[in-house]
Amino acid sequence: MAVPIAGIRRPALDPSPLSAPFWAAAARGELAIQACTGCSKMHHPPVPVCPDCHGTAFDFAVVAGTGAIYECSVMRQARVVGFEAMVPYACVVVELDEQPGLLVVGNLLGAPVEAARVGSAVRVHFEPYGQGDLQLPQFVLVAGAKAR
Amino acid sequence: MMPIRNRVAIVGSAYSRIGRHLDAPLGALALEATASAVADAGLTLDDIDGISNYPNPSRLNAGNVDGVDLVTVNYLARTAPLRHLRWSCSITQGTITSSLVEAVHAVAAGACNYALVYRAMHSPHGPFGIADVRRVSGNGEFLAPYGLSNTVMAFALPYSRYMAKYGATREHLATFIVRNRRNAAMNPDAVFFRSPISRQDYLDSPMVAEPLSVLDCDMAVDGCGAVVVTTAERAKDLPVTPVYVTGCVALGLSYDHAPVQTLEGFMHSAKRLASTLWDNAGVGPADIDHLNLYDGFSYFPLLWLEAFGFCPEGEAFEFIQDATTEPGGRLPLNTSGGALGMGRLHGSPQLVEAVRQLQGRCGERQVQCSMSLVQAGSPLHGCGALVLSAER
Numbered sequence: 001m002a003v004p005i006a007g008i009r010r011p012a013l014d015p016s017p018l019s020a021p022f023w024a025a026a027a028r029g030e031l032a033i034q035a036c037t038g039c040s041k042m043h044h045p046p047v048p049v050c051p052d053c054h055g056t057a058f059d060f061a062v063v064a065g066t067g068a069i070y071e072c073s074v075m076r077q078a079r080v081v082g083f084e085a086m087v088p089y090a091c092v093v094v095e096l097d098e099q100p101g102l103l104v105v106g107n108l109l110g111a112p113v114e115a116a117r118v119g120s121a122v123r124v125h126f127e128p129y130g131q132g133d134l135q136l137p138q139f140v141l142v143a144g145a146k147a148r
Numbered sequence: 149m150m151p152i153r154n155r156v157a158i159v160g161s162a163y164s165r166i167g168r169h170l171d172a173p174l175g176a177l178a179l180e181a182t183a184s185a186v187a188d189a190g191l192t193l194d195d196i197d198g199i200s201n202y203p204n205p206s207r208l209n210a211g212n213v214d215g216v217d218l219v220t221v222n223y224l225a226r227t228a229p230l231r232h233l234r235w236s237c238s239i240t241q242g243t244i245t246s247s248l249v250e251a252v253h254a255v256a257a258g259a260c261n262y263a264l265v266y267r268a269m270h271s272p273h274g275p276f277g278i279a280d281v282r283r284v285s286g287n288g289e290f291l292a293p294y295g296l297s298n299t300v301m302a303f304a305l306p307y308s309r310y311m312a313k314y315g316a317t318r319e320h321l322a323t324f325i326v327r328n329r330r331n332a333a334m335n336p337d338a339v340f341f342r343s344p345i346s347r348q349d350y351l352d353s354p355m356v357a358e359p360l361s362v363l364d365c366d367m368a369v370d371g372c373g374a375v376v377v378t379t380a381e382r383a384k385d386l387p388v389t390p391v392y393v394t395g396c397v398a399l400g401l402s403y404d405h406a407p408v409q410t411l412e413g414f415m416h417s418a419k420r421l422a423s424t425l426w427d428n429a430g431v432g433p434a435d436i437d438h439l440n441l442y443d444g445f446s447y448f449p450l451l452w453l454e455a456f457g458f459c460p461e462g463e464a465f466e467f468i469q470d471a472t473t474e475p476g477g478r479l480p481l482n483t484s485g486g487a488l489g490m491g492r493l494h495g496s497p498q499l500v501e502a503v504r505q506l507q508g509r510c511g512e513r514q515v516q517c518s519m520s521l522v523q524a525g526s527p528l529h530g531c532g533a534l535v536l537s538a539e540r
Contacts, residue, residue, distance in 0.1 A: 011284040080296075
């Protein structure tokens with residue numbers, strides 16, 4: 001497991017060739033999503049073959065990191081080893097502004113878990129992972145933004 | 149394409165004992181349920197020449213001891229024993245219904261004459277469903293670092309969207325939960341036999357992963373359900389009331405690429421399965437008078453009521469409020485008590501109940517019915533559904 005941060009022991013990350021550019025960008029403080037060089041469609045998690053055009057060449061496009069909560073859940077029980085100290089915690093699925101249906105997962109930070117609501121505007125926020133220079137993309141509410 | 153259209157029949161059904169933590173090992177319970185189903189059909193184990201199963205252990209990080217954590221077709225073949233097998237099948241996704249669909253097709257194609265289908269589930273001692281991910285690679289890289297390795301939370305996500313999109317609340321679902329447990333209270337096989345609950349019990353039940361509370365999740369049990377299928381022609385020679393397979397489908401494919409399960413992904417898959425089943429069976433929602441929809445998580449029946457066309461999309465939480473889906477209503481739903489009332493048995497509470505209701509064997513909870521819809525499984529995990537009929 002990674003070095004505990006604030007009592008949270010995250011699993012050791014073992015990026016694959018497909019996901020390595022995502023984590024390398026996150027280490028630089030950028031949210032980068034796999035994009036097909038043939039049709040420009042973005043995919044997350046990264047895919048080996050573009051399901052839209054069957055292309056196999058991809059870039060990673062840096063996105064704004066803004067979007068709206070698409071689905072969310074608040075974990076109220078210690079049911080995941082390593083995350084006991086974080087309970088209760090909110091997991092949010094964020095639809096990124098760049099493409100309808102393009103979903104990325106994070107925890108909602110900097111707000112009570114009750115603030116995790118479908119439709120709320122959020123932006124990415126990086127925090128140290130506890131493993132080398134890895135950083136974890138997380139989300140915070142955009143102050144004053146209207147829910148979508 | 150040649151649809152089944154009543155050419156195959158279910159001729160036997162049974163449960164083992166069902167309980168939270170039984171003294172008997174799972175292997176013994178599987179032997180008990182399968183032998184009872186075979187006897188219920190008026191057959192002997194020597195008649196069985198086909199076997200089909202979904203073998204996966206029912207919990208995360210389970211062991212893989214055959215007869216303890218799971219019961220494979222190999223285990224039953226050598227232990228029952230089944231000396232005359234000519235066909236076997238172990239599906240990788242689904243529930244008892246999807247393995248039954250395979251058996252229906254095998255019987256119709258002539259690969260075997262009498263196929264035994266079962267699902268055996270074990271509830272270990274100690275905490276259930278604790279995720280322990282130490283190292284992660286692949287798509288889990290985008291979930292596990294966030295503490296999103298728990299099954300309840302994974303299934304809470306699409307429900308959060310359903311509630312937000314359509315305005316459904318826990319008050320709405322309470323109607324279904326309470327009715328389900330009232331049905332289970334009339335079912336001697338159910339783990340919650342004679343154990344009804346109130347709306348307030350449900351609303352007060354502790355949250356696991358919002359919006360899902362403990363009472364939104366089926367309880368892990370030890371138990372096994374089993375059925376026997378053969379051709380409608382062979383069924384004539386058996387001392388039983390056959391239940392005919394009017395149509396069946398095993399699909400439940402994920403068509404959308406996403407890091408998590410979504411409401412839209414569920415509905416995309418569920419509607420595809422539903423339209424395929426109606427085509428295959430040659431009937432529609434108006435022909436059905438008994439509903440058995442998988443409720444491993446409480447909100448699933450809402451999605452299936454909409455996908456199968458019993459009500460418009462986004463309205464099932466209102467559709468279930470009146471007496472339509474109560475026993476005695478036009479569309480009694482989960483008269484066995486479902487998975488929430490019977491225990492975590494992966495489709496047996498839907499399948500065996502449909503068979504027994506159509507045979508008129510359900511005692512105090514018997515409803516008037518002639519055509520039953522059976523569906524079990526998650527929309528993205530090898531779901532299986534059947535239309536069963538009392539008349540050929």
